Amino acid sequence: MDYKNYKRIKVGPYQSVGILEGLYVFEILTGIADVPEYYRITKEEFDSYDQWNTEYITDLKTLFTIVNRKCVCNGYNRVNPVPRNYHYDVAPCPICGHETVSEVGKVQLGTLYEVACLQCGNNFTKLKD
Numbered sequence: 001m002d003y004k005n006y007k008r009i010k011v012g013p014y015q016s017v018g019i020l021e022g023l024y025v026f027e028i029l030t031g032i033a034d035v036p037e038y039y040r041i042t043k044e045e046f047d048s049y050d051q052w053n054t055e056y057i058t059d060l061k062t063l064f065t066i067v068n069r070k071c072v073c074n075g076y077n078r079v080n081p082v083p084r085n086y087h088y089d090v091a092p093c094p095i096c097g098h099e100t101v102s103e104v105g106k107v108q109l110g111t112l113y114e115v116a117c118l119q120c121g122n123n124f125t126k127l128k129d
């Protein structure tokens, strides 16, 4: 992924949400040089950005689960960020397409984990990569 393909759609303080190569992502500027990092978000999180973009003042729950996901792209290394263990993941259901966020902190990178779709109840597996 190349961060230069990011399309910023909604803007908040030091953050934004938009689309990067077909995925909804959250952009946050990090460090003294304001280098961007991108994290996968669901369509629901994209739609509700106006509600949670000031959460750092009150309740960090949504922001916390987002920045503890896989960093899909950043401005330091445009090709492939070094994989690190991440604690939350977004999995699209193969039946209904709904995206469910799962806690995957104990799942090893490179292994499959079980997801129960929050919308239709379908059980499927997702690779933690």
Ligand SMILES: [Zn+2]
Residues within 6 Å of the ligand: 093, 094, 095, 096, 097, 098, 117, 118, 119, 120, 121, 122
């Ligand atoms: Zn489903």
